[in-house]
Amino acid sequence: MNNIKDRVQFNSSADTYDDDFTFSNIGILQRKRVYYWLNQIDFFSTQKKIFEINCGTGYDAEQFHEKGHTVFATDVSDGMVTYAKEQRSDEINFETQSFQQVAQDSELSNYDTLFSNFGGLNCINPNQLFDFLKGVSSHQKKGNQLILVLMSKYCLMENIYFFLKFNFRQINRRNTNTGVEVNVKDEQVKTYYYLPEEIAQLLKPNYKIELIKPVACFLPPSYMEPFFKKHKKVLSFINRLEHFFGRFTFMAKWSDHYIIVAERK
Numbered sequence: 001m002n003n004i005k006d007r008v009q010f011n012s013s014a015d016t017y018d019d020d021f022t023f024s025n026i027g028i029l030q031r032k033r034v035y036y037w038l039n040q041i042d043f044f045s046t047q048k049k050i051f052e053i054n055c056g057t058g059y060d061a062e063q064f065h066e067k068g069h070t071v072f073a074t075d076v077s078d079g080m081v082t083y084a085k086e087q088r089s090d091e092i093n094f095e096t097q098s099f100q101q102v103a104q105d106s107e108l109s110n111y112d113t114l115f116s117n118f119g120g121l122n123c124i125n126p127n128q129l130f131d132f133l134k135g136v137s138s139h140q141k142k143g144n145q146l147i148l149v150l151m152s153k154y155c156l157m158e159n160i161y162f163f164l165k166f167n168f169r170q171i172n173r174r175n176t177n178t179g180v181e182v183n184v185k186d187e188q189v190k191t192y193y194y195l196p197e198e199i200a201q202l203l204k205p206n207y208k209i210e211l212i213k214p215v216a217c218f219l220p221p222s223y224m225e226p227f228f229k230k231h232k233k234v235l236s237f238i239n240r241l242e243h244f245f246g247r248f249t250f251m252a253k254w255s256d257h258y259i260i261v262a263e264r265k
């Protein structure tokens with residue numbers, strides 16, 4: 001197995017992550033789109049045991065808990081896990097675990113769903129991702145669910161943004177397999193972008209793909225928050241575009257994030 005580096009990132013952003021992303025105008029709308037798709041697959045209709053990876057500050061874990069699900073939430077960052085334990089319900093189990101540890105955790109077989117929101121898996125390279133999914137599939141049972149929200153190699157809104165800034169070199173910045181250094185609160189986070197079809201291809205031998213949809217094909221990436229904070233009407237219009245065009249699967253690869261739902265065969 002390739003070493004899924006336990007390099008602890010996101011520690012310095014833990015305390016400000018909710019303000020910077022979770023409760024930002026863009027973050028709220030993007031997360032609503034994730035929940036829209038979860039509702040479409042009746043995710044909330046029956047109580048589930050959910051194993052969450054890259055849980056960050058535990059916002060989703062708390063939403064799921066409040067809706068009656070049982071959640072075990074993990075993240076590699078001690079800073080994130082400490083924050084989540086302090087801020088969220090005591091009834092949720094938070095634990096520091098890297099993807100590599102999760103992939104070797106036979107406890108996974110006791111959970112109905114493995115959930116990963118907002119690009120945690122974009123922090124590992126293609127070989128590591130292959131090993132991670134292989135490990136997870138070896139523990140999950142027939143009928144178990146995988147729900148992953150990832151960042152794509154193309155992003156329409158980002159392309160428009162760089163085009164308008166005459167920054168043509170950046171337009172294709174995500175489209176590489178060698179990773180891109182992204183600045184997160186002064187930490188350099190190596191980020192690997194994946195097309196929905198690349199993930200589907202990896203999952204195909206062991207999973208039935210149930211759904212692939214855009215999460216943010218017109219909603220912009222979160223770094224555009226300062227602009228849209230001042231132009232909320234524009235963001236609200238864009239959100240309406242998202243509701244219309246976000247139904248088209250072919251837009252997933254052009255989106256900042258997309259959701260993929262798969263069932264273990």
Ligand SMILES: C[S@@+](CC[C@H](N)C(=O)[O-])C[C@H]1O[C@@H](n2cnc3c(N)ncnc32)[C@H](O)[C@@H]1O
Pocket residue numbers: 004005006009010022053054055056057059060074075076077080097098099100116117118119120121123124
């Ligand atoms: C963009 S945040 C997403 C947080 C949260 N899921 C959300 O919806 O807001 C990405 C998270 O992935 C976690 N992460 C990065 N590399 C990881 C790894 N190798 N193992 C486990 N978690 C990792 C980071 O610590 C961070 O909390």
